[in-house]
Amino acid sequence: MSAKYEKQNPAFYVLIAILVFMSIGPVMLMFINSFKLDVDIISGTSGLLFLPTIQNYEKALCDVLWYEPEHVDFCSLKFGGAFINSLIIALISTFLTLVIGCMAAYALVRFRFMGRDTASLTTLMVRMVPPAVLLVPVFGLWNNEFCLDKEGLIGGLIRDTFGGRGDVCLAGTHSGIILIYVAMNLPFVIWILQSFIVQVPRSLEEAARVDGAGPFQVFFKVVLPLIKPGLAAAAIFTFRIAWNEYLLASALSDRNTKTVPILIVNNMSEFNVEWGVIMATGMLLAIPPIIFTLFASRQIITGMTAGAVKG
Amino acid sequence: MPTIHLENLIKRYGTVQVLHGVELEMADNEFTVLVGPSGCGKSTTLRMIAGLEDVSEGEIYVDGKPVSHLEPKDRDLAMVFQDYALYPHMNVAKNMSFALLLQKRPKAEIDRKVREVAATLGLTDYLGRKPGELSGGQRQRVAMGRALTRDAGIFLFDEPLSNLDAKLRGQMRAELALMSQRVQKNMVYVTHDQIEAMTLADRIVVMHGGYIQQQGSPKELFKKPVNKFVAGFLGMPPMNFLDGEITDTADGVFVSGDGFALKLEGEKAAAAKAHSSREVTLGLRPSDLVYDADAGAGRALQLDIIVSEYVGAQTVLLCKCGPANVVVEVNSQTPIALGQTLTFAANSAGVHLFDRHSEVAL
Numbered sequence: 001m002s003a004k005y006e007k008q009n010p011a012f013y014v015l016i017a018i019l020v021f022m023s024i025g026p027v028m029l030m031f032i033n034s035f036k037l038d039v040d041i042i043s044g045t046s047g048l049l050f051l052p053t054i055q056n057y058e059k060a061l062c063d064v065l066w067y068e069p070e071h072v073d074f075c076s077l078k079f080g081g082a083f084i085n086s087l088i089i090a091l092i093s094t095f096l097t098l099v100i101g102c103m104a105a106y107a108l109v110r111f112r113f114m115g116r117d118t119a120s121l122t123t124l125m126v127r128m129v130p131p132a133v134l135l136v137p138v139f140g141l142w143n144n145e146f147c148l149d150k151e152g153l154i155g156g157l158i159r160d161t162f163g164g165r166g167d168v169c170l171a172g173t174h175s176g177i178i179l180i181y182v183a184m185n186l187p188f189v190i191w192i193l194q195s196f197i198v199q200v201p202r203s204l205e206e207a208a209r210v211d212g213a214g215p216f217q218v219f220f221k222v223v224l225p226l227i228k229p230g231l232a233a234a235a236i237f238t239f240r241i242a243w244n245e246y247l248l249a250s251a252l253s254d255r256n257t258k259t260v261p262i263l264i265v266n267n268m269s270e271f272n273v274e275w276g277v278i279m280a281t282g283m284l285l286a287i288p289p290i291i292f293t294l295f296a297s298r299q300i301i302t303g304m305t306a307g308a309v310k311g
Numbered sequence: 312m313p314t315i316h317l318e319n320l321i322k323r324y325g326t327v328q329v330l331h332g333v334e335l336e337m338a339d340n341e342f343t344v345l346v347g348p349s350g351c352g353k354s355t356t357l358r359m360i361a362g363l364e365d366v367s368e369g370e371i372y373v374d375g376k377p378v379s380h381l382e383p384k385d386r387d388l389a390m391v392f393q394d395y396a397l398y399p400h401m402n403v404a405k406n407m408s409f410a411l412l413l414q415k416r417p418k419a420e421i422d423r424k425v426r427e428v429a430a431t432l433g434l435t436d437y438l439g440r441k442p443g444e445l446s447g448g449q450r451q452r453v454a455m456g457r458a459l460t461r462d463a464g465i466f467l468f469d470e471p472l473s474n475l476d477a478k479l480r481g482q483m484r485a486e487l488a489l490m491s492q493r494v495q496k497n498m499v500y501v502t503h504d505q506i507e508a509m510t511l512a513d514r515i516v517v518m519h520g521g522y523i524q525q526q527g528s529p530k531e532l533f534k535k536p537v538n539k540f541v542a543g544f545l546g547m548p549p550m551n552f553l554d555g556e557i558t559d560t561a562d563g564v565f566v567s568g569d570g571f572a573l574k575l576e577g578e579k580a581a582a583a584k585a586h587s588s589r590e591v592t593l594g595l596r597p598s599d600l601v602y603d604a605d606a607g608a609g610r611a612l613q614l615d616i617i618v619s620e621y622v623g624a625q626t627v628l629l630c631k632c633g634p635a636n637v638v639v640e641v642n643s644q645t646p647i648a649l650g651q652t653l654t655f656a657a658n659s660a661g662v663h664l665f666d667r668h669s670e671v672a673l
């Protein structure tokens with residue numbers, strides 16, 4: 001082994017070093033800058049010689065801190081609220097996407113019905129449409145069509161309970177954003193999961209049926225545990241997109257439902273870009289996906305079906 | 312427990328028909344063995360009984376009630392799959408108790424049952440392992456165990472012992488025979504192995520190309536095969552076939568060919584005489600041929616020894632009788648040299664005659 005290592009071409013190491021630098025570099029820059037004052041960032045004194053400060057973080061987190069930082073005179077950022085919005089939207093949309101996705105994928109793989117191949121292909125085609133193209137029609141629909149009349153029974157109830165004016169529309173609600181994220185991620189998830197479900201030997205399902213399992217028990221007790229790696233991969237993918245999505249969220253959210261990426265952009269104005277706060281928020285934004293990925297990737301184990309069938 | 316009746320069962324995959332009207336009646340507590348060459352439709356028949364394949368035509372009756380529209384879980388049966396089909400994410404104990412858990416049996420009962428079955432199958436030490444951590448033979452035993460923990464009315468086995476070594480297979484065979492006497496269930500068993508078929512079966516069903524060739528008790532099939540295929544399929548080493556002709560002389564009815572002229576007796580002579588064609592195939596089991604240098608005319612066959620295979624107490628000799636190959640067994644003590652021509656006596660009760668063209672027994 002060691003002999004083999006020595007023979008490695010040094011060029012490979014250089015290449016790896018460049019790749020690592022390219023991917024880690026911006027993150028490092030963001031990390032370092034998040035501890036600098038705006039003046040330091042803008043004056044371009046790059047390098048590591050500066051007095052680290054947590055002022056940016058204090059400012060970014062001002063609405064959740066238990067004390068009032070003295071340098072912040074007015075807490076304009078609602079990081080806590082946005083963070084919770086982001087969590088709600090990303091988690092629920094991931095969950096829904098997986099639930100619907102795995103069932104749809106199972107049906108597409110295992111059941112024979114009219115238009116199966118067409119359905120399978122169409123799901124992928126939907127994915128080909130860029131989100132920006134969806135933006136205008138979705139905005140219109142969510143604001144004007146998908147509404148409950150405020151005079152109506154349910155709409156009236158919602159208005160009475162939560163207050164507010166006008167008809168109750170999807171736009172500006174968590175549900176509205178969740179819905180579009182689910183629709184956006186579903187095709188890809190169905191597509192990934194199909195390839196996992198195909199690998200589950202059919203005779204396992206037959207064995208379960210003979211053992212007395214109904215269709216849902218077959219699915220939940222036999223198929224689902226075996227496609228866990230696929231679910232994990234799909235979950236990481238979906239969560240990451242839902243967490244980072246900016247364009248659609250910016251159009252569909254309102255003051256109370258905006259997500260963290262939108263909050264970051266709100267820090268830029270014509271007159272002033274608060275780089276330090278942006279960097280700090282960016283760092284905070286990166287934490288949940290990292291935790292989520294670490295957690296989910298533990299489920300990705302290969303060889304799940306080893307030993308199931310002969311050969 | 313229940314009786315199973317297959318009525319004119321037909322299976323088509325698209326335009327390909329793989330079962331051509333299978334008609335089968337299995338009595339209470341009967342151990343039925345399906346045998347036949349690979350691809351003859353044994354698994355398909357079994358899977359149709361289980362409800363895993365649709366019935367193209369015909370009907371399956373269990374205790375007189377048609378069941379072909381029922382889901383497998385509503386048919387009260389347990390099955391061992393040809394390819395094991397173990398749940399890879401569950402350990403051995405979970406695999407074996409899955410069905411009982413679905414039935415919501417009390418935990419103590421499940422535990423007891425699993426331990427009991429694991430002990431008979433020699434799996435006690437492996438209860439905590441996943442199928443991926445077991446050898447082929449162990450997996451097969453788990454697959455057996457999964458069926459045996461159930462107390463279903465019908466047990467279906469698709470070649471459950473094919474991956475075990477000879478010793479273990481013998482043990483398991485004995486275990487199965489014991490169990491089939493004890494539990495009083497209806498069992499349908501698919502195998503390639505003649506010895507399994509002969510020793511376990513109350514009824515053997517020989518299939519070929521999607522047709523049932525013959526069914527009956529092992530003895531019946533061995534003694535009175537209805538055609539050349541069944542005759543050649545059962546028995547080890549297999550039956551020898553020699554082309555011959557029936558000659559009706561003053562001394563009696565003979566079947567004669569290159570190197571032999573055997574006198575037929577009783578019913579056989581009458582049947583041969585009455586048969587329309589003179590061209591027949593003579594079938595002789597190796598066990599019906601004995602080395603006898605003094606064999607009289609009408610019983611003797613002249614065999615040229617070509618190959619001798621020593622298998623312990625017996626030596627299997629591959630011989631030529633005219634153009635045909637003949638296999639015989641002799642005691643290993645018998646002094647025999649290759650290239651010799653020896654005289655063997657045929658047991659007249661062991662003579663089988665088949666029409667050479669239709670291959671049906673006379």
Ligand SMILES: Nc1ncnc2c1ncn2[C@@H]1O[C@H](COP(=O)(O)OP(=O)(O)OP(=O)(O)O)[C@@H](O)[C@H]1O
Nearest residue numbers: 324327329347348349350351352353354355356393
């Ligand atoms: N899904 C299918 N589509 C088309 N033909 C099939 C299908 N399944 C089985 N067959 C055909 O049906 C015939 C019977 O198959 P079956 O599995 O019952 O054979 P078998 O007797 O169990 O053989 P073996 O002893 O090798 O297991 C075979 O010729 C096979 O090619």
Ligand SMILES: [Mg+2]
Nearest residue numbers: 353354393469
């Ligand atoms: Mg088979």
